[in-house]
Amino acid sequence: MNTVLQAHGLGKKYGRRWALTDCDLEVPAGHVVGLVGPNGAGKSTLLNLAVGMLTPSAGTVEVLGAPAGAQQAKVGYVAQDTPTYARLSIADHLRLGRRLNPAWDESLAQRRIQHLKLDPKQRAGKLSGGQRAQLALTLGLAKRPELLILDEPVAALDPLARREFLQDLMEAVAEQELSVLLSSHLVSDVERACDYLIVLVDSRVQVSGEIDTLLATHFRLTGPRRDQKDLPRDQHVVTASHTDRQSTYLIRTGQPILDPAWTVTQLTLEDLVLAYMGRDVQPERPVLEVQR
Numbered sequence: 001m002n003t004v005l006q007a008h009g010l011g012k013k014y015g016r017r018w019a020l021t022d023c024d025l026e027v028p029a030g031h032v033v034g035l036v037g038p039n040g041a042g043k044s045t046l047l048n049l050a051v052g053m054l055t056p057s058a059g060t061v062e063v064l065g066a067p068a069g070a071q072q073a074k075v076g077y078v079a080q081d082t083p084t085y086a087r088l089s090i091a092d093h094l095r096l097g098r099r100l101n102p103a104w105d106e107s108l109a110q111r112r113i114q115h116l117k118l119d120p121k122q123r124a125g126k127l128s129g130g131q132r133a134q135l136a137l138t139l140g141l142a143k144r145p146e147l148l149i150l151d152e153p154v155a156a157l158d159p160l161a162r163r164e165f166l167q168d169l170m171e172a173v174a175e176q177e178l179s180v181l182l183s184s185h186l187v188s189d190v191e192r193a194c195d196y197l198i199v200l201v202d203s204r205v206q207v208s209g210e211i212d213t214l215l216a217t218h219f220r221l222t223g224p225r226r227d228q229k230d231l232p233r234d235q236h237v238v239t240a241s242h243t244d245r246q247s248t249y250l251i252r253t254g255q256p257i258l259d260p261a262w263t264v265t266q267l268t269l270e271d272l273v274l275a276y277m278g279r280d281v282q283p284e285r286p287v288l289e290v291q292r
């Protein structure tokens with residue numbers, strides 16, 4: 001697999017408290033990857049380590065084949081609070097982008113600002129939260145990076161702006177060789193824009209893989225009560241719940257489910273994400289990567 005980001009045993013400590021511990025993760029090239037996980041899972045810490053804004057307390061992280069932070073011209077980053085310079089105008093921001101980035105795409109930047117109906121003379125400090133996010137996202141896209149890292153990029157946008165932004169992002173990916181890693185709490189946004197999913201809980205990757213493959217290999221089985229140990233070995237249990245008479249399993253398998261006792265239903269992406277987010281962090285049988 002061609003990767004744009006690789007973390008091995010990665011950890012970050014703030015004072016005496018670990019924010020991320022022993023994290024192993026690979027992000028494949030050529031995808032829009034959605035990084036999903038509960039609050040405090042370590043997503044922002046991981047992304048900050050990946051762009052070199054933080055230094056690891058343990059382990060390593062490589063981006064585009066080099067230590068994090070060494071490829072700044074090729075990596076675009078929009079942090080969670082979409083920081084901009086309050087006293088600089090939008091036009092100043094674009095000027096700065098042009099000066100600092102060798103591959104700067106001025107026409108893309110101008111087009112987006114115009115389309116967003118933003119006044120180039122307006123200072124960033126006077127923009128609304130959503131407009132500021134759009135400015136930061138415009139700078140990230142116009143940099144024409146090889147890897148664009150976005151920490152909750154659409155959180156401050158209204159639903160229409162969110163949809164348009166994700167559309168722009170997908171177009172940019174289709175037009176150029178761009179890989180994207182974005183964190184989000186909104187599964188619907190991940191579903192719309194991403195083709196690859198990573199679920200991170202407590203610094204651990206619970207599942208990762210192409211979304212189509214994940215959806216084709218995860219099922220809900222409902223039927224008469226049955227012990228987990230009586231399931232076929234190729235059926236990896238993600239979650240299980242039982243009543244006196246009935247069992248419900250959420251399983252991963254690459255094999256057909258032949259047992260007629262089960263009612264088999266397909267999962268939505270939200271079902272799948274919630275199942276992995278809600279279960280114990282250390283699975284009985286590790287379910288790390290789903291491949292066909």
Ligand SMILES: Nc1ncnc2c1ncn2[C@@H]1O[C@H](COP(=O)(O)OP(=O)(O)OP(=O)(O)O)[C@@H](O)[C@H]1O
Binds near residue numbers: 042
């Ligand atoms: N500057 C900091 N100082 C101390 N602890 C921190 C700091 N930043 C994050 N943490 C802690 O590290 C852990 C991981 O935080 P992080 O922000 O990486 O999680 P996250 O997955 O991005 O969460 P969210 O989805 O809420 O944004 C949390 O327990 C958080 O309290």
